[in-house]
Amino acid sequence: MGGLAEATSPVDKALKFATETFRLADNQLVVKNSYTSTDTGISHVYLRQMVGGFEIDNADMNINIDQEGKVISYGSTFLAGDHEQILSLVGDRPLENQADAHHGPKTPKINSLAALNAVLTKVGLPDLGKTELKETHSKDENGQAVITYAKVPGSVDDHTTLSLSYLITGRGRVEPVWDVVLHTVDDWYNAHVSRASGEVVAMVSWKSHVSYNIYGIGNSNPLRGIRKMTANPADIKASPKGWHDNGVAPPFNDTMGNNVLAQEDQAGTFEWTNKKRPSAGKDMVFDFPIDFKKIPAKYTDASVVNLFYWSNLIHDLYYRFGFDEEAGNFQDNNFSKGGRSDDGVLAFAQSGKGMNDAWFVTPPDGSRPTMNIYNFNMTTPLRDASLDADIIIHEYTHGVSTRLTGGPANSNCLSTPEAAGLGEGWSDALALLLQLKSTDTRETNYGIGAYVSDRAEGLRKYVYSTSVEENPNQYNSLNGWTTPEVHITGEVWASILYEVIWNMVDTAGFEKNLGNATAEAGNILVIRYIINGMKLQPCNPTFLAARDAIIQAEGAITKGKYKCQLWKGFAKRGLGHRATNVLGVRFNSYTVPADC
Template structure:
């Protein structure tokens, strides 16, 4: 989250957008013939084609699967399907011969296995070139997404760099406007095609810089050999993932991994001090007892070793370590709030005084909400195998030692918040700031809408593209900010809410009434008199926040289509419940797993629909299509590609859904 949209517009950089701006590729005859053949078995087949780079990126069935049930290993099933239909993507057998599995994520709830495979060339990984295959519980192939570059061997000259890793780092320093006192120095490179090299440099990164060779796909017929590495800026505001041309020194891409978005607390779903009674300056918090969920946090919130008994009496445990960072050191202070042997985290608060006077209360609220999101979203499938945030994964898969560092009242900024998401196994960081829009200042740590928004970046970055690849939400038509806003709305929704009523995010921090617009230009609402957006409204919107807000509106309309049909249940832990809000979050979370790297809105839509075909008997497939279509995300919507902010609305629904009323059951040809 960030208020300064002009700054956010330039947070991510991809030189390929300008390079390919005038490029117009068409589908080849072989691709068209293969797609036509597949359409015989899947009449409603949807094909996502990016004409700016010539890639067919997705094959999906709007109301079911791409293939029938099968038995065997999901990886073998998926690869067999892709090989049989490789011409639809323009791929050859040689393109599929050199790949590596980066992640394999199985969801117990949906039975879907999400497979993430990376293209390689002579042992060198191809940057963000993922083949994602989503396989159902019954062995049916639900959808396939590909960013593999066809005929890669003819698109790149070789794997011998002209420039060394140190020269690439020096070029990045210049690119970032950092003047170095001494030139970077390459230490000894590791053996192997990737030439992993640590670069010694002062004054550029707070973390070591480890560069390795990669291949950057530019467009069909073109790729570049690049150095790839990360720079963690000294102010802790950015963690840039960069690619630098190994022949020319050109910076091709710069993606920021920082997404600039008993306990006495404001408990879920209370959004802030102004969303409950008594109102400030009275203390509206309540004392919550034993809130840890036994499935997600089996040893409580203060455990890390998987043995009964708390290791910490401060706000620290398996899922999060919350502490004040007023001096912006990135480290916990010497003295932290202590809840005592009974873990009674009950600290006073005075909302008429400066936030610095109630640090323990703020840290406790931040600790509580981080754990709540961890525990609730665990139920919907954000678990260890999916890359969630835990020190100890209790033998359930995934990589541990990556609890959230939640920094309250951080001194690194004002009127903002952010979340750093590195790959699975590396610790993320949430920075919450003071908001000086009023005196006394307001503390973002007391605004659950903002806390959920920031944690949401961690969820989306680990789920979209798989837990090992967190650079998948950096394209211009990416929904990351909208995913986070939607999660904020979900976690703070109440049984008395209605679709038409307007909802803002961050109203407390901005010193607005609960009816304020919050941090976005319009409130979220199903009423066209309150929110006027459709899919095409992203045209002219700031990237990523304006674009993301439009996405959140589309999800909010789909959410209400389900809540109006199935009702609302305040028990968010019941992920298999029948209420509309529970169903939507189940489809949404699995949908993100089904979504490819650098997605368009239509690809996220398809991921959600694919999830809906596999859950609750597929009864909500047409209901979701009708909601998406009303928003402009129908089957005939045209995304324009992942780098486009000029999509075309489409209001059509699949043929199988045309004659069905919104309350009807699933179409007969849904494959489950």
């Protein structure tokens, strides 16, 4: 064991302990991770057993060493025995797949593409067929060969990896396998495929298991939608620890997490540090009853869970579209990805501060924003806006537009009356975009807040419609107001964007999976144009500047392919190529550029 006899560091002590306890040579194990806890001073060392120079992926050992250098506990799934004894456990397979005592596994019978196909089939994705993948070869930190494939169908990144390893099977044998890591839209898998048979012999999902009884996408009106259990909705790219873990404290089993801290505020105090929140228990099931014949205070837990769910869902969706850590998104822990942390959203349901309202306060990046959702008394009994997804999306989007316009350190770039009105319009338009259904057409009308108001047009003067008879809003509708009311201004802007939305959907189609942010579908592209337009536009933009930023975003993303669809949508409502604002008087233009 050479230098390990004089082991001094925690890692050396752990290696010495493992080799002596399990009669292993130094080259039969590898250090996967180690650190010392600042709370206890205990060092934690994590080892993996190897055979023939390759890891046995489920042969793991953790060793805990106190400040005096003593091993105080350990856990292990290691196989006992020397190299030859462990090789004798390798299961039956053709000679070409066996491990040589000195050189490890030889050429596998099942190649890497066949193994990848087996995993794709297992998770319900189409196989590769004739798809040609870009293949690169590298080595990991331990010198193990890794094959990486880009553009795997159904994956969400260019980092699908395969490597050779072994696995202890349930029969006490050691199986030569391909170790496959595949990241899909809604999960992240680590699978092991037999190199002899091509069978998927083991698969682990890295997604935590939690479920919520909520009104999901397309069900903004609870009286018309279906409430159902939704399991594991967190997007691991946007929320790498899930929705209930900030990577610092132990995971929460209530409505707290890295992105959102949700609670009721019936007293109207905005107190949140000592709140009793809905608990999912050890099984992590958030399922609480609702009785719409009763006042909202009788179903508070269900309300808070719905608010928590939607706030996290929007966080994850906007992350896919570019509202990430560097752009100033809302997270307590940014996981070293840039931006300022400690600013997860404080979300209050059933606020006792008033009635018929909701708002979102957005300080600069690094300071915690607040979303306050009220009850509405436009019906009997009261209706709870925390169950109306339109309102939650609308309010959360205020935070997005504020952080993106002028940069995350400046919260003053939507402060003029027209710019503030644009903020209201983006919030309505994106609420519409996130609620559209594949069965909708340009003849489909929508209202914002239809549930809480019990009106088809919701909380606005008109329904959102492509019919100028049902919604007559034009760019010059802003005239006649000394200081335009922000919601009226916003309604005009969202009415214009609704035309743009349908021009794009009619031309480029509709994508049901909103998490597929790279799809060239009309609804997805409009979200991308709007989000990137916010980043491009100046501080305190006008309608004209916001329009131009969206056109510029289209040029950057789709190189002018859909420019004319955008211009025609703007022009239909008077914000065409020659629209002007002269000393606060808006003049409509229904023209488009000559090349359209």
